[in-house]
Amino acid sequence: MSNRARLIPILAVILIAAFTYFNSEKFTNPETGKTARVALSEDQEAKLGLQSYQQVIAQAQGQLQNSGPEYDRVVRIARRLAQSTGDAGKKFQWAVSVLRSNQVNAFCLPGGKIVVYTGILPVAENDAQLATVMGHEMAHATSRHGSQRLLQTKLTNTVITGAQVSMAGMDYQQQQAVMGAIGAGAQYGVLLPFSRDHEVEADYIGLMYMARAGYDPHEAIKFWQHMSKASGAGQKPPEFASTHPSDQTRIQRLTDAMPKALEEYNKSTFRGQP
Numbered sequence: 001m002s003n004r005a006r007l008i009p010i011l012a013v014i015l016i017a018a019f020t021y022f023n024s025e026k027f028t029n030p031e032t033g034k035t036a037r038v039a040l041s042e043d044q045e046a047k048l049g050l051q052s053y054q055q056v057i058a059q060a061q062g063q064l065q066n067s068g069p070e071y072d073r074v075v076r077i078a079r080r081l082a083q084s085t086g087d088a089g090k091k092f093q094w095a096v097s098v099l100r101s102n103q104v105n106a107f108c109l110p111g112g113k114i115v116v117y118t119g120i121l122p123v124a125e126n127d128a129q130l131a132t133v134m135g136h137e138m139a140h141a142t143s144r145h146g147s148q149r150l151l152q153t154k155l156t157n158t159v160i161t162g163a164q165v166s167m168a169g170m171d172y173q174q175q176q177a178v179m180g181a182i183g184a185g186a187q188y189g190v191l192l193p194f195s196r197d198h199e200v201e202a203d204y205i206g207l208m209y210m211a212r213a214g215y216d217p218h219e220a221i222k223f224w225q226h227m228s229k230a231s232g233a234g235q236k237p238p239e240f241a242s243t244h245p246s247d248q249t250r251i252q253r254l255t256d257a258m259p260k261a262l263e264e265y266n267k268s269t270f271r272g273q274p
Contacts, residue, residue: 024151027144030087031205038144039151042091045144046111050093053113057097065098065118074098074116077131077213080270081138082112084212088142088205108137110146125226128210128219135206135213143205145198199244200253207254207261214270217261221254 024037040048057064065071078096082089092112103117114134124130140146203220211217228247245253265271 020151020155027148029143029201029205031139031143031208032201034201036144036148037151038147039154040147042144045147046091046093049110049113049141053095053097053109053115056115060097060099063099063101065100070118070121071098073121073127073130074134076274077127077134077215078114080213080215080273081131081135081209084209084270085138085142089138092142106133106137108134108141110141110144112138112141114138123227124223126219128215128217129223129226131210131213131215132206132220132223135209136202137206138209139202139205140198143198143201145202149195149198196245200250203245203250203254204257207257208264211261211264212268212270214265214268214273217254217258217265220261221251221258224251224254 024039025041026035027038028035075096075098078094082092082094085092089112094112094114096114096116099115099117101117102119104119104123106114106116106120108114114137116134120133121130124133207217207220210220224247228251244250
């Protein structure tokens with residue numbers, strides 16, 4: 001295959017990727033004003049979120065906790081946070097489930113379906129620290145990060161497929177070298193920074209949610225400091241190779257956002273409530 005002929009599939013997939021991108025839905029985050037493209041409509045996201053939620057619950061037979069102090073604590077915090085999401089969460093059908101598990105984890109699916117594992121409850125030393133985690137996860141859902149990542153991955157895969165076709169006729173070692181370079185470039189240059197940007201955005205928005213819900217935003221910094229010590233920063237991959245920002249970066253950005261968070265906290269009608 002001539003060099004000119006090899007360019008044809010690359011140009012074709014670039015056009016396809018451009019068409020896909022510019023015909024995708026545009027979403028403006030009401031918290032930040034930032035605009036992004038998403039792969040799915042809000043209704044599609046909500047349906048997929050509900051399906052995933054139902055699967056998680058179905059697979060957690062015997063783990064579901066529907067009463068008791070831990071359950072009441074999680075539900076109380078979730079309700080206050082949900083009321084603090086404003087326009088971003090007004091269409092959500094919020095629901096929360098607590099699963100008995102040693103997993104130190106919580107997540108929120110598109111459409112507002114929240115799952116909290118009891119393993120994270122002792123790690124969050126108080127309600128404000130648990131609100132830090134839950135607010136962060138809820139911010140991923142209200143910011144439609146999953147749909148943004150889906151589009152980004154789809155576009156990246158399209159370009160990589162075109163590159164593979166264009167390499168027909170190259171020897172195996174040349175193909176491996178080129179695909180290795182493209183794969184590394186996509187991973188470290190596009191997908192990982194894309195995910196880190198989402199983590200930073202979720203940190204900021206989650207901080208605003210917890211502050212509006214009447215939880216002291218200073219506790220967010222204390223929580224991440226605690227997590228940093230518990231996990232051991234030296235055991236983590238370098239920031240450029242991680243989907244999450246480093247603990248130091250995260251804490252610094254939360255510190256920078258603290259004046260705005262305190263404004264929200266001081267206006268909160270939830271302050272002083274148990």
